[in-house]
Amino acid sequence: MGSVTENVSNEAGKKISVIFVLGGPGSGKGTQCANIVQHFGYTHLSAGDLLRAEIKSGSENGTMIQNMIKEGKIVPAEVTIKLLQKAILESDNDKFLIDGFPRNEENRAAFESITGIVPEFVLFFDCSEEEMEKRLLSRNQGREDDNIDTIRKRFKVYMESSLPVIHYYESRGKVRKINAGKPIETVFEDVKAVFQKVAA
Numbered sequence: 001m002g003s004v005t006e007n008v009s010n011e012a013g014k015k016i017s018v019i020f021v022l023g024g025p026g027s028g029k030g031t032q033c034a035n036i037v038q039h040f041g042y043t044h045l046s047a048g049d050l051l052r053a054e055i056k057s058g059s060e061n062g063t064m065i066q067n068m069i070k071e072g073k074i075v076p077a078e079v080t081i082k083l084l085q086k087a088i089l090e091s092d093n094d095k096f097l098i099d100g101f102p103r104n105e106e107n108r109a110a111f112e113s114i115t116g117i118v119p120e121f122v123l124f125f126d127c128s129e130e131e132m133e134k135r136l137l138s139r140n141q142g143r144e145d146d147n148i149d150t151i152r153k154r155f156k157v158y159m160e161s162s163l164p165v166i167h168y169y170e171s172r173g174k175v176r177k178i179n180a181g182k183p184i185e186t187v188f189e190d191v192k193a194v195f196q197k198v199a200a
Contacts, residue, residue: 023125026132047101104161125180
């Protein structure tokens with residue numbers, strides 16, 4: 001698995017390496033992405049952050065995104081993917097962690113067909129619902145019953161939409177599963193082992 005053979009050159013002729021980072025709410029993937037950036041020189045792209053930045057920019061596209069969110073509509077996959085593609089092309093780096101994306105099968109298929117990029121692998125932070133609940137509740141202030149309901153709903157949505165994506169890549173031998181229920185330092189040791197194989 002040491003090669004980077006699946007990287008696809010885009011129009012700019014840049015060889016791109018993409019890793020999708022998936023994990024439920026409270027799985028600690030944000031913390032681990034920051035560690036990977038620091039140790040392995042990847043650029044961290046979050047679909048949510050890119051959408052928020054586009055809204056802030058006041059562009060026509062940003063206004064359209066803002067209106068859709070206001071109306072409770074889901075932003076089309078194509079819009080998010082174009083923002084990711086733009087960020088990849090404008091970056092000086094050629095190694096990217098795409099965090100919290102693809103959220104579902106439609107996102108996954110659209111990303112590959114629009115960008116022509118097949119991810120090198122999917123880093124999946126696997127964490128039990130109980131552990132995620134515990135972490136999110138300790139982070140949250142307020143009424144516990146509200147929080148627990150909201151957390152369970154978020155977890156259910158995540159399971160229903162993201163698991164088919166994980167199964168798709170698993171069938172292609174591209175999932176690197178990390179037990180995210182362990183302490184942060186231990187989890188990062190497991191993450192490092194995965195990335196050291198890539199670099200080898």
